[in-house]
Amino acid sequence: DGWLSLSHMASDTSLFPFKEWLKCQEKAIKSYKRELSEMSYSQGPYVVRETICRMIALTRGVKCEPEQIIIGAGTQLLVGQLMEMNSKGTVVAIENPGYVRFYQLLKKMNLTVHPVSLDDQGINMTEIESVKADVVFVTPSHQFPTGKIMPISRRIELLNWAAQRENRYIVEDDYDSEFKYGTDNIPSLQSLDRNQRVIYMGTFSKTVLPGLRISYMVLPPELVGEYREHYSNFIQYSNSLMLFTLQFFIESGEYARHVKRMNHQYDTRRKLLIAELQQRFREEIDIEDVSAGLHFLAHFHTGKGYQEIEESALRSKLEIYSMRRFMLKKSVNYENRISLVLGFANLREENVAGAVERLYDVFH
Numbered sequence: 329d330g331w332l333s334l335s336h337m338a339s340d341t342s343l344f345p346f347k348e349w350l351k352c353q354e355k356a357i358k359s360y361k362r363e364l365s366e367m368s369y370s371q372g373p374y375v376v377r378e379t380i381c382r383m384i385a386l387t388r389g390v391k392c393e394p395e396q397i398i399i400g401a402g403t404q405l406l407v408g409q410l411m412e413m414n415s416k417g418t419v420v421a422i423e424n425p426g427y428v429r430f431y432q433l434l435k436k437m438n439l440t441v442h443p444v445s446l447d448d449q450g451i452n453m454t455e456i457e458s459v460k461a462d463v464v465f466v467t468p469s470h471q472f473p474t475g476k477i478m479p480i481s482r483r484i485e486l487l488n489w490a491a492q493r494e495n496r497y498i499v500e501d502d503y504d505s506e507f508k509y510g511t512d513n514i515p516s517l518q519s520l521d522r523n524q525r526v527i528y529m530g531t532f533s534k535t536v537l538p539g540l541r542i543s544y545m546v547l548p549p550e551l552v553g554e555y556r557e558h559y560s561n562f563i564q565y566s567n568s569l570m571l572f573t574l575q576f577f578i579e580s581g582e583y584a585r586h587v588k589r590m591n592h593q594y595d596t597r598r599k600l601l602i603a604e605l606q607q608r609f610r611e612e613i614d615i616e617d618v619s620a621g622l623h624f625l626a627h628f629h630t631g632k633g634y635q636e637i638e639e640s641a642l643r644s645k646l647e648i649y650s651m652r653r654f655m656l657k658k659s660v661n662y663e664n665r666i667s668l669v670l671g672f673a674n675l676r677e678e679n680v681a682g683a684v685e686r687l688y689d690v691f692h
C-alpha cells in the first residue's frame with residue numbers, strides 16, 4: 329500500500345476552504361482591475377500591507393505601519409533582500425539545530441555565519457557574544473525544529489543585547505506561531521522592542537497554502553528608507569491577484585476561521601499520535617510534548633544509527649525527517665539515541681496507528 333507521512337513539511341489542504349478562496353478571487357478581479365493592469369509597488373500593494381498590519385497587530389502584538397511591511401514570494405527571498413542591504417563583513421548567528429535552508433542561503437552570501445547552540449531557554453547568549461554576532465536569527469514562538477518556546481526572560485536578554493551596540497539586529501522568524509494548543513501566545517519579540525532592533529518575519533505557507541509563496545517582513549522604520557534606496561528598481565515577485573485575494577480572505581474573517589478550525593484539527597491529531605506512540609514504544613521513546621506547531625521532537629532509545637533508520641523508513645514507505653536535517657554543523661551524537669521531527673499535518677487520523685506501526689518496525 330501507499331506512503332504514509334510523518335513529515336513536518338506539510339499542511340492539510342484537504343480542509344482548505346477553496347470555495348471561499350475562489351469567491352475572494354472573483355471579488356479581487358472585480359475590485360482591482362486597474363491595479364492588475366499595472367506592475368505592483370516593490371513592497372507589494374498598499375491595501376494588502378494594511379490588512380497584514382492590522383492582522384499581526386491583533387494576533388501577535390506587532391506594532392507597525394504598512395510602510396514598514398515588505399511582501400515577498402517566500403521568506404528566503406526576504407532574508408536575501410534584508411542581508412543584501414547590510415552584508416559587508418556582517419556576522420550572523422543562527423540557531424543550531426535550525427533551519428538548514430536559511431543557513432545554506434546565508435552561507436552563500438558574503439557573510440560570516442555561526443550556528444549557535446540552544447539551552448533550555450532558547451538561543452545561547454554567551455555564544456552570541458563570543459562569536460561577536462551583528463545579526464541573530466531566532467524562532468522564539470516555537471523554535472524550529474525543537475519546538476522550544478522562548479520565555480520572556482530570554483527575549484528581554486536578547487533585546488538588551490541588541491540595544492547595546494549600533495547595527496545589531498534580531499531577525500524574529502515567527503514561523504508556526506499560529507498553532508498553539510492550550511498555552512496562549514507569548515507576544516512577539518517585536519512588540520517588546522523599544523530600540524527598532526527587531527525585523528519581524530511571517531508567512532502564509534502554514535496557515536493558507538504553501539504553494540502561494542506569500543510571506544512578509546516588518547522593517548524597523550529606520551531601515552525602510554534604506555530598503556527603498558536599495559530596491560528602487562525592484563518589481564514585486566508575488567502575484568498581485570493572489571495578494572488581493574488573500575486581502576479579501578483575511579478581511580472576510582475566513583482566514584481567522586480557517587486558522588481556528590485547523591488548530592482544533594491539528595490538536596486532536598497531535599494528541600492521537602502522541603498517545604499511539606507512547607502506547608506502542610513505551611519507555612523506548614521520549615516525546616518533547618510542546619503544545620504548539622505542526623510537529624514535535626521525539627527521542628528513541630536504540631542501538632541503530634541515523635543512516636539505518638532513514639533507509640529502513642524509506643523501504644517501509646514512511647516519510648520521516650531526522651534531526652540530521654537540522655544539525656547545521658557536525659555535532660556529537662548521543663549514543664543509543666535517535667531524534668526524529670514528527671509532523672502530523674499530512675497524516676489522516678485513520679492512518680495514525682498504521683504510521684506508528686511502520687515506525688515501530690523501522691526501529692525493530
Ligand SMILES: Cc1ncc(COP(=O)(O)O)c(/C=N/[C@@H](CCC(=O)O)COc2ccccc2)c1O
Pocket residue numbers: 336337338339401402403404427429467472501503530531532533534538542543
Ligand atoms: C524556520 C522557517 N521559517 C520560515 C519558513 C517559511 O518559509 P516560506 O514558506 O518561504 O515563507 C519555514 C518553512 N519551512 C518549510 C520547509 C522546512 C524544511 O525545509 O525542513 C516548511 O515547508 C512547508 C510548510 C507547509 C507546507 C508544506 C511545506 C521554516 O522552516
